[in-house]
Amino acid sequence: MTSMTLDLHEDESRRAQKAADRWLIVGSILMGSLVLGPLGLPVFCRGIYLLHKAQTAGLSVRPMMVTLIGYVIIIDAAINSIGWGLDVFANHALITRTIFTAWGNLMDGGYFWHYNELWIGGAGAPGEKSWIIICIVVVFPMRIAAGIAFLQMRRWGHQWMIVTCWFGLITWLGYIINMTMYADVRYAGVAFPVIGWWLYNIFYITPFLAIPYLHTVNREIFSD
Amino acid sequence: MTENELPVGTTPPFARMHRWLKRGLFVCLFGLVIEGALTVPALALWYGWPSLSLTEICSELMKVRYSDDSLDCTQPYPLSGPPFGGAPEGAGQQTARDQWGIQPVPQYPRVGFRELVRIHDEREATDSR
Amino acid sequence: MAGRNGMSEQDRRRHRALIVFQIVVYGAMVAMFLVQLQMFFVKDW
Numbered sequence: 601m602t603s604m605t606l607d608l609h610e611d612e613s614r615r616a617q618k619a620a621d622r623w624l625i626v627g628s629i630l631m632g633s634l635v636l637g638p639l640g641l642p643v644f645c646r647g648i649y650l651l652h653k654a655q656t657a658g659l660s661v662r663p664m665m666v667t668l669i670g671y672v673i674i675i676d677a678a679i680n681s682i683g684w685g686l687d688v689f690a691n692h693a694l695i696t697r698t699i700f701t702a703w704g705n706l707m708d709g710g711y712f713w714h715y716n717e718l719w720i721g722g723a724g725a726p727g728e729k730s731w732i733i734i735c736i737v738v739v740f741p742m743r744i745a746a747g748i749a750f751l752q753m754r755r756w757g758h759q760w761m762i763v764t765c766w767f768g769l770i771t772w773l774g775y776i777i778n779m780t781m782y783a784d785v786r787y788a789g790v791a792f793p794v795i796g797w798w799l800y801n802i803f804y805i806t807p808f809l810a811i812p813y814l815h816t817v818n819r820e821i822f823s824d
Numbered sequence: 825m826t827e828n829e830l831p832v833g834t835t836p837p838f839a840r841m842h843r844w845l846k847r848g849l850f851v852c853l854f855g856l857v858i859e860g861a862l863t864v865p866a867l868a869l870w871y872g873w874p875s876l877s878l879t880e881i882c883s884e885l886m887k888v889r890y891s892d893d894s895l896d897c898t899q900p901y902p903l904s905g906p907p908f909g910g911a912p913e914g915a916g917q918q919t920a921r922d923q924w925g926i927q928p929v930p931q932y933p934r935v936g937f938r939e940l941v942r943i944h945d946e947r948e949a950t951d952s953r
Numbered sequence: 954m955a956g957r958n959g960m961s962e963q964d965r966r967r968h969r970a971l972i973v974f975q976i977v978v979y980g981a982m983v984a985m986f987l988v989q990l991q992m993f994f995v996k997d998w
Contacts, residue, residue, distance in 0.1 A: 717914030721906030
């Protein structure tokens, strides 16, 4: 291969990658907004399709799994951050008060029981505020930063994705154990106790799906 | 070119694992997005919208959680409220029914599908009488 | 390092470790779910 064809190949690969990423990023932003989510999904899927097409055409683009894990982990963290951010910083807005207490009454009493009675407002269930604050201040920002670097195929991105996804393990298990300790507060008087919460939240296990990949992917594909 | 080309970064021993992880991730993505979008409409419907306005739903839920029919959602809530130091809307309430102890047990009644509408209408009827 | 049989010893160990990880994590979550479910059946929620 001459250096000119190599350059051409690199150029074309870069353009294809950028084109796919444009759709993926816009799709992710829309999905992060929750309400515009269904619009974001087809936009995101078009990005996946473009990436897949580039891959089968032999261009050197980011591997599908890296793309998927990177974006899904970021979207997961973003959706959580928005929800919990509202609980800490906007707990007296009408939409927050109504939707959160409604959700709480339907599935998780932690968001209904004495809601907005704590000095800081928001959810008052024992232990809940600690988990919320540590997550939106430390866990999710770190996860999003790692996700972005991971999508850029950087070595530190790959390493920190591993770290932040293991954080996710602590968060998940710690959070559930806390709920179980105070199960009465979380589930008494709720429309769909236990089943409602689990069915709703099971989709947030994305870090657990990422960890096995992160530990078995060939590290050489990450540079810098 | 081999027929079964592996994705970049995936070695043969882990190809099957990666494939299943990919499927799981797609399921999670679709799940998160769809339920994220359906949450607000589903809650609104369950709690009486559009028969009740958002503020009315807020007030009704407040009455249930603090077991006090005189409470209402102040709308708009002053910006000086939490987290900027002001008092939260539930501050100083004394009417909430709980079995207190190291493991509190709430005592409020469950709210069924659109039950808030019925509760609200009944109260309006008795109030106007 | 890769054996001609496809999987190196390190790969085999890694594969097994990750299977164990998944069993432990999902097992812990299922256990928590079952604990909560059991509480649901016993208590008056």
